[in-house]
Amino acid sequence: MGPIKPMPNLSLARALDFIKANQNPDGGWGYRPGGDSLVEPTGLCLLALKAGGDTAAMAKGRDFLKACLKESGAVGINPRDPEGSWMAYAALLAFDALGAGSEESRLRDWILGFEDASSRFTPADIKAIAGDYRYDASIRGWPWTLNTTGWVEPTALFIIALSRAGVPLTEKRIKSGVDLILDRRVPSGGWNFGNPYSKLHELEASVMSTAIALAALGAASVPESRPAVGAGIRFLTLSLAGDISTASLAWTLLALESFPAGASQAAAIAARLAGLQAADGSFRRNLFETSLAFIVLSDTAILVRTPGKGR
């Protein structure tokens, strides 16, 4: 893990300029230029600015995220959202990176208490889900939104953020989240949104879900000797032969860099991702994707700090 060698066709400075030029007056960023400010793109843009050392824009962005923090410590999708949600992962990463200690602490506690619906399932529900979808619904993970089931991607995103913020990997929610991810793997390799089966049918894995799940397992120090990890790396490796979206490619770079078996592919993936940069410095004129690409191309340790490596 760590900085990747500069590539001739990539301009991190132009990516940063694109991010700075598209900060909204409220200090936040939307997914697209001019779009309403939201927590996920704002959190990632702040991480990119921090890495690029731009303090003025950072202060306004941090204020936007602080405005999203509720009394309970919850963070929703924007300041008007009455509930906490999955986007809180990005706020935690940003608070941690920017040294907003008190906000970070309140949000971390809220995330650790942000429950999925597993406790609401009756034994009969759990048995029925095990029959139809072949996963253990009693395992606690994180939901996308309040009062709903735990799924692979929000669970993985919260593991990445909590571990990056220094929460011990022995923390029970992180351990349970890892168990959920391992339990939800698609048998032939990889992950999807969180249903390995639907009745008799094995459902297909997807690149984005697999990459985010693997990055979380890397952050939680799950070894690549675990069959689910090895199968996930193989799934991503095979998928690289085909068409992959910008965001999925960025997550794939982060995921494969997290394991020795995948790290050898990092340089090629980074070059491929860099090749997607547009003339205006952006990636698809999407601020989340531009900041994610910036981060994984400059230093993956900004998101996933493998013990003993990185920062």
Next chain:
Amino acid sequence: MTKKPMTRREVVRVLGTSVLSALPAAALAAGRQQSVKGSVSGPLLQVALVPCPDYGPENLAAAIRAGWRSSRPPDVRNKRVVIKPNMVDVSSDRPIHTDPRLVEALVLHLGDLGAREIILAEGTSHNRDSESLFRRSGYEALSKRRGIFLIDLNYDDISPVKCVNPRATLLKELYLPETILSADILISVPKMKTHKLAGITLSMKNMFGILPGMKYGWPKNTLHWNGIPLSICEINGTVKTHYSIVDGVVGMEGYGPVMGTPRKVGVLVMGDNALAVDATAARVMGVDPAHVDYLAMAHKIKLGSLRREDIAVIGEKIEKVRADFVLIPEYSLLRAPKG
């Protein structure tokens, strides 16, 4: 000077979302516009059932023209039209999503009719990688070829709108994408499919895809916890679908909406009332619409009608094109008797 009616976005802008939210069935208000008053003598609703043997451009164009003429289509001249296809996922060997050739034929038809702006918009519900799905589905190429906008509703700007019938704790209000709120005309173009959790999925169920994943998650699990029939009715009661075209050229039977098998029917089902279109498409599938929970609930709360006597079917006779879709055992009781 004639004052033009406000679009939904303008209503939001002028009144503000808080004011709008305070108005039950407010100006976007779809529920009331979509509803049909009680008992009548003779059919109130009109649905076109049009043969379309394949996805050839000439056949599609002719079928859309014929169906449009013989139903009660919206006036799209100088309007901002949003097409909502069905794309829960994409597969190379299963017809999960609305065929892009049908969508393209509709785009051309709307252009001929003078639509000011055409937008293809979807909020995928399982896989949130819309860049990949839009490419694999053929929608991205279509949007470039025809110069129309392609919008990922999962990450659009959103505004809260109070449900017209907020019976559940989870959906007292709906967060709706600006693309939907600002549409003058919304056209739902679903695939004719069976559904493992709802029995069948057609125009009304297709509206799950207008709710943004960034607020409702993937697979929009809030709607499942709220109850699928109730969620479908609340969404359709709050947001008006002005027209529906069911892609029944090749549908999906068995373990839909993703893992089923192709079923060729060779029809389009078209009309301005989503419930009547769905009820007619259900009959084509060999399903009794009165046995489908959400259709029965929609009928009960007057989002239209599913009764045969309330719907004039123009074009083919249902019995002539009826293709009994394979139903999974849980839904075998949905089967309509023949004759």
